[in-house]
Amino acid sequence: MSNEEGQLQTSIGFWMGIAYRKLSALLQQRLKAYGLTPEQWSVLYTIQVSEGLIQKDIAERTHKDKPTTTRILDQLEDKGFIVKSVGENDRRAFVVHATEKGRHVIRETASVERSVSEEVRSIMTAEEYDVFVELLQRIHSHAETKLEG
Amino acid sequence: MSNEEGQLQTSIGFWMGIAYRKLSALLQQRLKAYGLTPEQWSVLYTIQVSEGLIQKDIAERTHKDKPTTTRILDQLEDKGFIVKSVGENDRRAFVVHATEKGRHVIRETASVERSVSEEVRSIMTAEEYDVFVELLQRIHSHAETKLEG
DNA sequence: GGAATATAATTGTCATGACAACTATTATCC
DNA sequence: GGATAATAGTTGTCATGACAATTATATTCC
Numbered sequence: 439m440s441n442e443e444g445q446l447q448t449s450i451g452f453w454m455g456i457a458y459r460k461l462s463a464l465l466q467q468r469l470k471a472y473g474l475t476p477e478q479w480s481v482l483y484t485i486q487v488s489e490g491l492i493q494k495d496i497a498e499r500t501h502k503d504k505p506t507t508t509r510i511l512d513q514l515e516d517k518g519f520i521v522k523s524v525g526e527n528d529r530r531a532f533v534v535h536a537t538e539k540g541r542h543v544i545r546e547t548a549s550v551e552r553s554v555s556e557e558v559r560s561i562m563t564a565e566e567y568d569v570f571v572e573l574l575q576r577i578h579s580h581a582e583t584k585l586e587g
Numbered sequence: 588m589s590n591e592e593g594q595l596q597t598s599i600g601f602w603m604g605i606a607y608r609k610l611s612a613l614l615q616q617r618l619k620a621y622g623l624t625p626e627q628w629s630v631l632y633t634i635q636v637s638e639g640l641i642q643k644d645i646a647e648r649t650h651k652d653k654p655t656t657t658r659i660l661d662q663l664e665d666k667g668f669i670v671k672s673v674g675e676n677d678r679r680a681f682v683v684h685a686t687e688k689g690r691h692v693i694r695e696t697a698s699v700e701r702s703v704s705e706e707v708r709s710i711m712t713a714e715e716y717d718v719f720v721e722l723l724q725r726i727h728s729h730a731e732t733k734l735e736g
Numbered sequence: 737g738g739a740a741t742a743t744a745a746t747t748g749t750c751a752t753g754a755c756a757a758c759t760a761t762t763a764t765c766c
Numbered sequence: 767g768g769a770t771a772a773t774a775g776t777t778g779t780c781a782t783g784a785c786a787a788t789t790a791t792a793t794t795c796c
Binding site: 459462463466492493494504505507508509525528529530531532 | 743744745746754
């Protein structure tokens, strides 16, 4: 890495982007056959684990904003993986349920997501892994605090 | 973190995405006044550090694909931060140069990027920092290898 | 109880990025 | 030297995400 390339090459933010995009592309490639993107997978997984969430809950748990959540749910609905129903107590809200097809595809693909996670885990020690996840969470908290403040 | 939330909450890939997006949003907020996004900043910075690169070189150094590089360069050109000139030896290629305006905005904003990097650095030990960057690079290499293979 | 406010979701716009298909130019190989 | 392949860049399409504005319903507060 030549000196000329400057500080960018040591900037943590840019390395996070580069590593994240590649890892995400790998998962995307492996999920492609099932008709799911990594983000759709994570939303459907969240729905399937806790049935009966409203969109706001899903947005919070997946750390996505509301418009992004709306659009990912639209895609999952188009593919027949979920259904929405108007909330009983609050008619502004939609309760989201996974369909049998949705639960099936998550059962089929759970091992795909797990394989990528395990591969990542395997290229570092258990201690490094723990530090890494802890630091990601610390960075997230820091950025969130600075954004709000 | 309830048990119900499942494995997603411990998946390194999803935490990388969440942390990266928040950090990127923070930098975006701070760069907004200068009319640059984080990605545009990184491309312009790369151009300014090594004058006379062609688009292919810029794509490689910033780890972006060719279409993304083309579009970011278009925006930088529209804003008057760079100029393109047809390559002397290879008429397929465009040599890219930062304008005085482009060099000026990088001088103005270098401290903005640095402040975000230093804040991140300050929430961990030097050792943790080194491990973190090293692991990002390891994850990137792994994903790249698996994608090609 | 009705005005003001808050909340759930949607729509619109733009930037980025993955991927595929394409154009123009250059290099290779008989 | 001409067909073929490789390379630099562009264009198009889709998914995601940030941000702002809007709609519909609930809540709060006199």
